[in-house]
Amino acid sequence: WTNSNPRQTFFYSLLFGIFFFGTSTSWIHISIHQFGHAPLSLSIALTVLMTLLLSLFYALNGYIINKLAGQASLLQKNLLLYPSSWVLFEWLRAHALFNGFPWLLLGYTQTNTLLNSFAPWFGVFGLSLLACLISGALSCTIQSTSRSTKLLCCVATLCLFSTALLLKPLKFTHAIRSQRVVLIQGNITQSIKWQPEELEQTLQHYYQLTETVKEPSLIVWPEGAVPTYVEWIPGYIADLNQLLATTNSTLLFGCPLFDKKTQRYFNGLILTGEHRGQYRKQHLVPFGEYFPLHRISAMILKLIHMPPSGYSSGSNRQAPLELNGYKVATFICYEIAYPNLVLNQTRNKQMIVVISDDSWFGNSIALNQQLQMTTMRALETQRYVLASNNTGITAIIDPQGRVLKQAPINQTGIISDTVHAMAGNTPLMRWGYWPVWLSCLLMFLIGTLKQKRKEHENTRTRKQS
Secondary structure, eight states: TSSSSSSHHHHHHHHHHHHHHOOOOOHHHHHHIIITTOHHHHHHHHHHHHHHHHHHHHHHHHHHHHHHTTTTOOOHHHIIHHHHHHHHHHHHHSSSSSSOOOOGGGGGGGTTTTGGGGGHHHHHHHHHHHHHHHHHHHHHHHHHOHHHHHHHHHHHHHHHHHHHHHHHHHHEEEEEEEEEEEEEEEEOOOOHOOOOHHHHHHHHHHHHHTTTTOOOOOEEETTTTTSGGGGOOOHHHHHHHHHHHTTEEEEEEEEEEEEEETTTEEEEEEEEEOOOOOEOSOOOOTTTTBBBSHHHHHHHHHHTTOOOOOBBBOOOOOEEEEEETEEEEEEGGGGOOOHHHHHHHTTTOEEEEEEEEEGGGTTSTTHHHHHHHOOOOOOHTTOOEEEESSSSOEEEEEEEEEEEEETTTTSSSSEEEEEEEEEEEOOHHHHHHHHHHHHHHHHHHHHHHHHHHHHHHHHHHHHHO
16 A cells, blocks of 8 residues: 555455455355355356445445545555554445345454453454554554654554553453353354244254253353244244253253244344343344345246345344343344444443354354354453353353353353352443544544645655745
8 A cells, every 4th residue: 555556556455355355245145055056157256246335334444545645655655554554444444235244344453452451441343443553553664764753653552551451450441240141152054943844843843952050040042042933833932931841940942933013034032031021123234134126036046046135123222131121132143243232232241152053164264253243242341251152162152252162163162150240331332433433533634634635745856836
């Protein structure tokens, strides 16, 4: 970016995006081809199209910022214009293009580094900005011929890491109640999960695993663990509640929901046993759970032989799920990737539960990517996160982002531990991302105004000469 004109920058950034998303989101092809049964050529074509669309965010970022940068100094570019524009374009990608794609934000690279102590203050977007600033400072140190510039960049980087070290011990939440939790990973393969003839066996499989719980617990099954409507299996639900009553336990499980009043379908979860309630998924997966551009979507589905799915989005004002005097923020799969959604739903709640079914992505890197994002949500809110997944990765994560226990991938597994409901809000939960956005806008404006002033002075000098 520093040594290229806008057209070259567009090309280099597009190339970067193609390789970046081409390697890190190749699992899109697995879900379309392996489980959607689309022809190989079509699944590759759709994956390439998605990669190109995502790459455009980098390409447009590079082009626009270099067009505006003009005669800006190396310091202005690397410490003001480039970092601020990068984060603003990340925000744009997280909210645009079919509900947004907040996957693979730069801040996630700092999940397990010293800089993660900034997470409860500024969240993943704030960490993106810090990573950009450090990268810009290092770039300046290498490229600049000025000793004062090199010294400034080194001192600034050292200050950031020193501040991170000082923030490390700070805690904004405290335990108010202990809770025994049991997470069950059923490991039902996607190829048979929704087959009607497999329903009885699937239900019995989860029932038998739940029978192993011998003390009062919050038991969590993954997304779609019950692959049918609970109204159709009243006998099974009654037996389940009777089993839970023997240990005074509560069960949370994923299943499809149907609203008789509105005649609408939802991807949801149900709380049963000692406590009752339900949650309807708000952020749906494009093409998997709802269909933008309906006519085009219908044509694509016909080509890949996938039946249309017509889930509706749940309200953003649903009654919270309550257990033993505390409230639980619940999310289904893709929702945990949305930083603002998690912040809004977690305020005044003391624990986070996310249920998923990542078997759609086989053994790909998508499983680890989702675990990393889930870990970031624990850091941002300083709460325990219970992540129950069908085939993996099922994990219990503490408020410091440490994975306490984890079930092996592609195996039936049960993990249990005693966790705590956490009261209190982190600074990020209080003020949201406003400090990050204001910082980015201020940096961008200062960089642009200084560059315009320099251009004006150069023009005036040329006129005088």
